Amino acid sequence: MLDDLDRRLLRLLQEEPARPVPELAQAAGLTPGRAARRLDRLRETGVLKGQETVIDWRRLGYTVHVSLRVTLDKGAPRAFEDFLAAAREVPEVVEIQTFLGQVDVRLSLIARDLAHYRAIYRDRILTLPRISDIEALMTLSVVHDNQALPL
Missing domain, CATH: 3.30.70.920 (Lrp/AsnC effector binding domain/regulation of amino acid metabolism (RAM) domain)
Structure with missing residues (x-):
């Protein structure tokens, strides 16, 4: 279900969840539009459930x-x-x-x-x-x- 690019995006999001899409795309070696489409697909399929705030x-x-x-x-x-x-x-x-x-x-x-x-x-x-x-x-x-x- 996930390919190498999806896994790369997910790894990068785990490291820094608030990273803007253009920076995320650059770090993943994708265009911002392509990264955004992949993130949208990961949300639609339920792999990404959103972002949360963690309070210490x-x-x-x-x-x-x-x-x-x-x-x-x-x-x-x-x-x-x-x-x-x-x-x-x-x-x-x-x-x-x-x-x-x-x-x-x-x-x-x-x-x-x-x-x-x-x-x-x-x-x-x-x-x-x-x-x-x-x-x-x-x-x-x-x-x-x-x-x-x-x-």
């Missing part, structure tokens, strides 16, 4: 990052639906993932400090419905964080 929450004072592994009471009707709907309402929850296996849901949340985290955990997380078990993993450091694809 640490610079905004959120120094604590915790991953919560949650097992739900699956015997309760609508356990997943009730839990997920309530978890979406916690502003500090920045990611929710569901799994097959012993752990049903992972919540990723941020807090300003440990006191703020304790308050979120006590007042918001522990009141979420249908929790059977919960395990907290606090991030000490991020060793590798690369979302670029090997194109």
Whole structure:
């Protein structure tokens, strides 16, 4: 589906997503019109889903990052639906993932400090419905964080 030029454009976009099309075209060895048409095709086929802004929450004072592994009471009707709907309402929850296996849901949340985290955990997380078990993993450091694809 992708040829070498498409992969080159995608690699360049991964390196610098805000690069203007004329600069992107020059770096890829294409004319701006040809690069724009290829980018349009990549968007139309769903390969490119758009651009996003990534905010460094640490610079905004959120120094604590915790991953919560949650097992739900699956015997309760609508356990997943009730839990997920309530978890979406916690502003500090920045990611929710569901799994097959012993752990049903992972919540990723941020807090300003440990006191703020304790308050979120006590007042918001522990009141979420249908929790059977919960395990907290606090991030000490991020060793590798690369979302670029090997194109």
